[in-house]
Amino acid sequence: MGKPVFIVLLGPPGAGKGTQAQMLSQRLGLAHISTGDLFRKHLREQTKLGRLAQEYMNKGELVPDSVTIAMVQERLQEPDTAHGAIFDGFPRTVAQAEALDDLLRQLGAQVDVAILVDVPEAVLVERLSGRRTCRAHGHIFHVKYNPPKTPGVCDYDGSELYQREDDRPETVKRRIQVYWEQTGPVVEYYREKGLLVKVDGNRPMEEVTRALLQVIPPVGNGAIEEA
Ligand code: AMP
Numbered sequence: 001m002g003k004p005v006f007i008v009l010l011g012p013p014g015a016g017k018g019t020q021a022q023m024l025s026q027r028l029g030l031a032h033i034s035t036g037d038l039f040r041k042h043l044r045e046q047t048k049l050g051r052l053a054q055e056y057m058n059k060g061e062l063v064p065d066s067v068t069i070a071m072v073q074e075r076l077q078e079p080d081t082a083h084g085a086i087f088d089g090f091p092r093t094v095a096q097a098e099a100l101d102d103l104l105r106q107l108g109a110q111v112d113v114a115i116l117v118d119v120p121e122a123v124l125v126e127r128l129s130g131r132r133t134c135r136a137h138g139h140i141f142h143v144k145y146n147p148p149k150t151p152g153v154c155d156y157d158g159s160e161l162y163q164r165e166d167d168r169p170e171t172v173k174r175r176i177q178v179y180w181e182q183t184g185p186v187v188e189y190y191r192e193k194g195l196l197v198k199v200d201g202n203r204p205m206e207e208v209t210r211a212l213l214q215v216i217p218p219v220g221n222g223a224i225e226e227a
Helices: 015-026 035-044 048-059 066-076 092-104 121-128 169-192 204-213
Strands: 005-010 031-034 086-089 111-118 133-135 141-142 198-199
Touching: 005 015, 015 031, 015 086, 015 141, 015 204, 031 035, 031 066, 035 086, 035 133, 048 066, 048 111, 048 169, 066 092, 086 204, 092 111, 092 133, 092 141, 092 169, 111 204, 121 133, 169 198, 198 204
Parallel strands: 005 086, 005 111, 031 086, 111 198
Antiparallel strands: 133 141
């Protein structure tokens, strides 16, 4: 087995990171680690961590680093990360980026590439307000740009599609602002390390996927050759 591959997807809320990470993880056989999805799962299950995260999430603020990092550390223990992972929505602060470097170092690995998915702000707001998310597994649709076969029903698992509380316009603007304040320096962090690649996210989904596949290093499980 080759070396595991770890990819960081960066970009403001609505850039399409989640949709792309979902697609790439299936295609490449890599784990999809979305901290937003993990927090929402904790929230559904009403764990202590879920209740703590809820306060921050509803305001569009970031959950504290120590909590987020511990959750990712735990997630990295799961066997589906053997070939590597795609991080979606993490790291969002420089402290998280440094912690991720440490965690991966302990596994004998590192971040191979950090990809910034670039989309103009007006497009982000339109995308987020039309976004619908599946209750069971967080699969993502858009009422106009990526509609499910049956309105309100997830194509993959038949569960209900809903609008996330934080996808409402007031919270969306705050999330985009928080993103650039807190995560702007993370973009710089990876640029300085020579790991940053920018991909234009303002085009059809399949084209973005193709562009992403071109900048991702080969995965040691042969998945790229089969794709
Ligand atoms: P997302 O689904 O990535 O847009 O995340 C939804 C919300 O979960 C964010 O607005 C934050 O409150 C929280 N969250 C997700 N990922 C992180 C992270 N890496 N650090 C801190 N908070 C996060």
